[in-house]
Amino acid sequence: MAVAAILMPAGFFGASAGRGRTEPNTLLALVYVGGALLAAGVSSLGVGLLTVG
Incomplete structure (x- = not known):
């Protein structure tokens, strides 16, 4: 899940970067x-919580 916290904002800001981008x-x-x-x-995580408990 930590990789998702990096990829999602990086994709958002990377896709919108640039001069005059529409x-x-x-x-x-x-x-x-x-x-x-x-x-x-x-x-x-949900499956793990349900199977352990």
């Missing part, structure tokens, strides 16, 4: 990758 660039994909990693981490 559309995001390909770094926007980092936001989706970070979101997928966050969802996987939260899901594995």
Whole structure:
């Protein structure tokens, strides 16, 4: 989950950086990758909590 906390803001600011930019660039994909990693981490945490308890 710690990687998601780095990838999502990096993708957001990286995609919006640049002079006169009106559309995001390909770094926007980092936001989706970070979101997928966050969802996987939260899901594995939930499964772990349910199986241990």
